[in-house]
Amino acid sequence: MKLAQALLIINKSGGLIYKKDLNGANNNPGSKNGNEYLIFASTLHSVFAIVSQLTPKSIQLGESGNSDVHGDDIIEHVPYIPPGSNDELGSGNSNNNNGKGTLGNNNNLGSYHGTDFFSSGFRSWSRGGVRQIETDALEIYVYQTLTGARFVLVNTRSPAAQSAHVITRIHTADNLLRRVHCLYGDYVMKDPFYALEMPIKNSLFDAAVTTLVAQY
């Protein structure tokens, strides 16, 4: 099962700086050309801003306070899920260390040491924004970074994917997008010829993202 159909990176002012169609097939006939992607990105950006205003104060306060208090679908702490373990997506978070090390064996992790980009859970920096959007045809996951850049994963809705609990799916997507963020830190931010907030045209980043997503 493929986890990702399209991957977008939206900069902090709502501009689409990177898009990648990961399957190449025509599963999502709606959003095809680049212009529609641009509109989608900026729409998502505004929705994000609106939603964060709509979030009830009690949830925001609970979130910023301690991690045990959280709303229905908003989780502070995201557990570590190694790539390739999404086959056991429905079996919960307890045995998610089985596929550990799959990334490090055949892959160069750039400036990262060890078998994976990270080895433990992490805090989600999403503060009252959108984590996931579900439609009849698509599901969209958003990974919020501290710098304001957002990593967006678009996936077609499939029964296989739906079998897992929604929180597990969000966690898996967050893990994938966090790895993409790590790649972004290596291959985009360390490129001397990249202008900040501008579209990313980078063969190394492209290749690294392709190999990363292939493991999911």
Place this chain on the structure above:
Amino acid sequence: MSQPEPQKIIDPSSSSHKKTVKKLPTPLNTNASSCIYTQSLAFTKNKVSLSAMAFLFQEMVSTIYKNSKTMAEFEAKLNKHGFGIGVRLLELLNFRASLPVTTNSRSSIFPSSSSTSAQNPSNSTVSASGSGAAGGNSGSGSTTDRHSNGPESLTSLINTMKRRDLKILDILQFVHGTVWAYLFDHPSDDLVKSSERSNEYMIVDNMPVFTQFIPGGVSCDFYVCGIVQGFLTNAGFPCRVTPHRMPQDGFDRRIVYLVQFDKQVLEREGLRFGSN
């Protein structure tokens, strides 16, 4: 913008504004400089963050890029930056190679490489037997870290200073092994002599460390070229070094550093050591 920031931090009672601004980083500076000057020259395992290195390199590249009009000028400037490092490395690494203990820890890393990698049949490989160039002097068998003895005992460890490398092969082996190990923590992946021109040698790196995050051409690799060129030129082997990307066997970032010695080097070699 840089001026108002530190102003908030400094004590308003201080007399001179400029001095106090400068004072802020001094505790760090004095530490760092005294550290460098009192540090032993002996080899210690110093690891640098690759990310920090990459960001520094990126900043240097973009600054040079902004100040250059043409690509050739950019490459020449980058080359010049590396040149200074190479000049200094010659002294430092020759000294370190004279230390028995250091020699052991260094030379143990590199002789394994060139025998394993696949060869292009048209190119004759430089024999691996010369790879002892760095470890040729009397090395003590102990592998204990003598650095703990402190810098004052360093001179007593040196029985004989390492002789300066006079042959092209020796100095290239030194670059291939010791210099690469010092810079990148591994020996270069291959050292090949061109079969077409007698003054051309190739140092191969499958995975260039400095430029691994930089997409596109090989322009940024002129920095490493500068290091090699500075090293060789200062050692008495004036040459030109240029990078060439030659992907092979899954290493699509593989770089070949082409070393072209001046004619005088070959002439001297012919006179001194007979036919080359």
